Amino acid sequence: MKLLQVAGEPSAAMTDARRAAAAAALTVTLGLAAASWVVAIRQMSGMDMGVATRLGSFAVFAALWVWMMAAMMLPGAAPAVLRHVQASGRVLTVPLFVGSYLAVWALVGVAVYAVYRPHGPVAAGVVTIAAGVYEFTPLKRQFRRRCRESMRSGFGFGLCCVGSSIGLMAMLVALGVMSVTWMAVIGVLVVAQKLLPAKAAIDVPVALVIVGLGVLILIAPSLVPGLTPPM
Numbered sequence: 001m002k003l004l005q006v007a008g009e010p011s012a013a014m015t016d017a018r019r020a021a022a023a024a025a026l027t028v029t030l031g032l033a034a035a036s037w038v039v040a041i042r043q044m045s046g047m048d049m050g051v052a053t054r055l056g057s058f059a060v061f062a063a064l065w066v067w068m069m070a071a072m073m074l075p076g077a078a079p080a081v082l083r084h085v086q087a088s089g090r091v092l093t094v095p096l097f098v099g100s101y102l103a104v105w106a107l108v109g110v111a112v113y114a115v116y117r118p119h120g121p122v123a124a125g126v127v128t129i130a131a132g133v134y135e136f137t138p139l140k141r142q143f144r145r146r147c148r149e150s151m152r153s154g155f156g157f158g159l160c161c162v163g164s165s166i167g168l169m170a171m172l173v174a175l176g177v178m179s180v181t182w183m184a185v186i187g188v189l190v191v192a193q194k195l196l197p198a199k200a201a202i203d204v205p206v207a208l209v210i211v212g213l214g215v216l217i218l219i220a221p222s223l224v225p226g227l228t229p230p231m
Contacts, residue, residue, distance in 0.1 A: 022082050030078060032070060033074035036068075048180070048226065049229045050175070051124050051227060052228065054118055061109070066109070068183060072183065073102070073161070073190065077161070079148075081098065101154035103155065121217050121218070125216075127174035127214075128175065128213055129218075130170070134166075139163070143164040164193065172186045181226065
């Protein structure tokens with residue numbers, strides 16, 4: 001009996017250690033996300049001009065973009081972080097996982113800066129419709145499924161999540177890349193799609209609403225608050 005108890009003790013201790021590591025990883029991840037929201041909101045104050053928003057210098061935009069991505073993406077990445085810690089048993093690997101994950105989104109920011117130009121409601125409407133249509137595609141479903149599965153590295157996890165959320169992020173950039181309101185709306189959609197399994201009863205109406213928003217922007221942009229700067 002004593003031998004069985006002794007043999008069982010390391011397993012129990014290991015389980016407790018993994019639980020403690022998972023709790024610490026979750027606290028750090030969500031804490032960083034919350035802090036990023038505070039920083040991003042403060043930095044974005046007064047910068048939103050809707051479709052006429054200008055990005056400014058690359059250094060300023062790149063720094064702000066990383067804060068934005070940490071705020072929007074880390075809450076939905078929490079389950080993947082927990083799976084990573086439970087597999088490795090080491091909380092010290094979390095910074096590398098999270099850092100490489102955010103590095104993928106930082107590269108997306110570089111692409112955004114390269115192609116972005118202040119535009120008009122027509123471009124915003126077309127991009128929004130395209131984002132809604134993308135929600136219906138098999139490619140979107142495949143990336144969303146892979147984003148919800150366990151990934152070995154933050155970089156690989158990030159690539160799948162970019163594929164899943166690229167339409168929604170394009171929509172953010174088109175409607176107001178410095179809009180806290182749109183950032184919050186898109187952030188909620190991204191987190192929901194990472195945490196919840198795909199269900200046509202929910203996903204189809206959401207996609208149709210996005211398409212409908214794009215159509216509304218094309219025919220009556222004045223009805224969408226914050227889309228164009230006040231004259």
